[in-house]
Structure formats: structure tokens, C-alpha cells
Amino acid sequence: MKTLKIAIQKSGRLNEKSVELLKNCGLNFENYKSSLISPVSNFPLEILFLRDDDIPEYVQDGIADLGIVGENVIQETEVKVSYLQRLGFGKCSLKIAIPNHSDISSLAGLNGKAIATTYPVILKKYLVGHKIESDIRTISGSVEISPGLGLSDAICDLVSTGGTLKSNGLKAFADVMNSEAVLIGREGSENDDLIQELIQRIQSVLRAKETKYVVLNAPKENLKDVLALLPGVKSPSVVPLAEDGWVAVHTVIPERDFWDRISQLKQAGAQGIVVMPIEKIIL
Numbered sequence: 001m002k003t004l005k006i007a008i009q010k011s012g013r014l015n016e017k018s019v020e021l022l023k024n025c026g027l028n029f030e031n032y033k034s035s036l037i038s039p040v041s042n043f044p045l046e047i048l049f050l051r052d053d054d055i056p057e058y059v060q061d062g063i064a065d066l067g068i069v070g071e072n073v074i075q076e077t078e079v080k081v082s083y084l085q086r087l088g089f090g091k092c093s094l095k096i097a098i099p100n101h102s103d104i105s106s107l108a109g110l111n112g113k114a115i116a117t118t119y120p121v122i123l124k125k126y127l128v129g130h131k132i133e134s135d136i137r138t139i140s141g142s143v144e145i146s147p148g149l150g151l152s153d154a155i156c157d158l159v160s161t162g163g164t165l166k167s168n169g170l171k172a173f174a175d176v177m178n179s180e181a182v183l184i185g186r187e188g189s190e191n192d193d194l195i196q197e198l199i200q201r202i203q204s205v206l207r208a209k210e211t212k213y214v215v216l217n218a219p220k221e222n223l224k225d226v227l228a229l230l231p232g233v234k235s236p237s238v239v240p241l242a243e244d245g246w247v248a249v250h251t252v253i254p255e256r257d258f259w260d261r262i263s264q265l266k267q268a269g270a271q272g273i274v275v276m277p278i279e280k281i282i283l
């Protein structure tokens with residue numbers, strides 16, 4: 001039987017979440033910082049721990065079958081790969097930012113200005129698309145410091161909380177792209193049975209993460225109102241309670257609707273509401 005290889009980040013922002021996702025898929029492997037390749041004992045898979053910049057090319061060239069990496073890195077390396085699944089972590093935006101007291105006030109104001117970045121390819125495409133000619137200064141890190149050092153008039157870097165911009169006296173000026181971690185494979189690899197099985201497992205974990213299992217008690221006479229608030233995977237289960245006139249309702253609801261629904265359910269007479277995490281949802 002063939003063994004797949006999946007490349008994930010060795011250390012950094014995506015490492016922990018990538019390892020957690022694969023472990024939640026029921027894959028058993030050791031996660032020693034010193035080993036760069038780790039076999040999975042209960043699935044034909046090996047995990048390669050790499051610098052994130054190398055992952056898209058390794059997947060394109062077939063050295064790894066799959067990879068978990070930020071969309072920003074895929075776009076920057078301009079590889080041809082298939083996006084197999086968005087993973088919902090590592091969310092950030094690539095933005096152009098300028099010093100708080102900069103006199104640049106419109107995109108056109110970036111003409112002839114120096115912009116420091118570790119994403120020259122994406123930035124170039126963005127500027128060409130907006131018919132702006134700037135001097136792109138490619139550096140390898142600590143981008144936010146460059147305007148303060150007189151190296152550039154603006155920067156283009158990843159932002160999530162905005163804390164790094166703020167502590168360096170910068171403000172966001174234009175959105176270049178949004179990014180999150182994605183599972184990638186070679187073009188056409190979505191047709192591989194083993195890859196499909198892994199995607200199904202990942203989807204069942206992601207689905208479960210977005211949903212809660214809810215059990216509550218309700219007076220039978222209010223059941224209709226309570227059920228109207230609870231769309232289940234198929235339909236909620238209703239179980240009679242020992243106390244006459246009461247039922248227990250079991251269902252799953254999306255986390256995003258959770259607080260809204262809880263207060264509406266209480267208004268409809270629901271009591272003893274228990275909310276539990278779900279490990280996997282297989283449809």
C-alpha cells in the first residue's frame with residue numbers, strides 16, 4: 001500500500017494548530033521537535049516538518065502529496081496546486097500600512113514611494129492592478145521597523161490583531177489579501193481515494209468544531225416553540241422525562257447561533273440546558 005506524505009510547518013504560527021488538527025483526525029504520531037519526519041502508526045501517512053515557504057513547491061513537485069500552509073505563502077510562491085480544504089485557522093490579512101503621521105492619503109500617493117515587504121510578488125500584482133508604481137524593497141523580516149529606520153515610506157505585511165502595527169507607530173492603509181491556513185495537494189489529487197479519506201476526516205473535525213451538542217428539558221406544551229428554534233443534523237430527538245408533561249430534547253446547533261438561541265430557548269420555557277463539545281460529525 002502506498003504511503004502519503006503531508007508537509008506541515010516545523011515551528012511557528014501554524015505548527016500547533018496543524019498538529020492538533022491531524023491528531024483530532026485520529027492520526028497517531030510523535031511530535032518531537034528534533035525529528036523532521038514522523039510516521040503515522042495507524043494510517044499510511046508520513047508527516048514532514050518544514051519551513052512554511054518550502055511547502056507549496058514541495059507539493060507542486062510531488063515531494064509531498066499534501067501540505068498545510070497559509071494562502072499568502074501559496075500566492076507568493078506562484079505554484080500550481082489544488083486547494084483541497086480551507087482550515088479556519090491562521091487567519092490574517094496582508095495589508096499596506098503607513099506611519100501614523102504620513103502625508104500619503106490615497107493609493108495614488110504610493111506612486112514613487114518605497115514599500116518594504118516580505119511579499120514582493122503579491123504586492124507587485126496588487127500595485128500593477130491599481131496602476132501604481134512604487135519602489136518595492138524586499139526584506140526578510142521585521143518589516144514594521146523599516147519606516148522608522150528611514151528604509152521605506154510604507155510597508156506591506158501580515159496583520160491580525162494590529163498590535164505590531166500600533167506598537168511601531170503605523171496604521172493600516174489598504175487591504176491586499178485575506179489569508180487562512182489551507183490543505184493543498186497536487187492538481188488532480190482530490191481524486192485519490194486515500195486523500196479523499198483524509199479530507200473526509202478533516203471535514204468531520206471542522207464541522208464538529210463549529211457545532212455544539214445541546215440537551216435541554218422543556219414542558220411538552222411548549223415543545224413546538226422549542227423545536228422551531230432547534231434545527232438538528234436531521235431533526236432533534238425528543239425523549240419523555242420521568243416527570244409527567246416534560247420532555248428532553250437532544251440536538252446539535254452551530255456555535256455562531258449559540259447565544260442567540262439559548263436566550264430564545266429560555267424564553268420558550270426550556271430549562272437545564274447542557275451544552276457539550278462534539279469531537280466529530282460524519283454526515
Ligand SMILES: Nc1ncnc2c1ncn2[C@@H]1O[C@H](COP(=O)(O)OP(=O)(O)OP(=O)(O)O)[C@@H](O)[C@H]1O
Nearest residue numbers: 009012013014051052053070090091092158159160
Ligand atoms: N499575526 C498572525 N496572525 C495569524 N496568522 C498569521 C499571523 N502572521 C502570520 N500568520 C499565518 O501563519 C503563517 C506562518 O507564520 P510564521 O510567522 O510562523 O511564518 P514564518 O516566520 O515564515 O515561519 P517559517 O519559519 O516556517 O518560515 C503565515 O504565512 C500566515 O499564513
Ligand SMILES: O=P(O)(O)OC[C@H]1O[C@H](OP(=O)(O)OP(=O)(O)O)[C@H](O)[C@@H]1O
Nearest residue numbers: 141142157158159160161162163164165
Ligand atoms: O497584527 P498582529 O497580531 O500584531 O500580527 C502581525 C505580526 O505577526 C506576524 O509576525 P510573527 O509574529 O509571526 O513573527 P515573524 O515576523 O517572526 O514571522 C506578521 O509578520 C506581523 O509582524
Ligand SMILES: [Mg+2]
Nearest residue numbers: 051052053054
Ligand atoms: Mg516562512
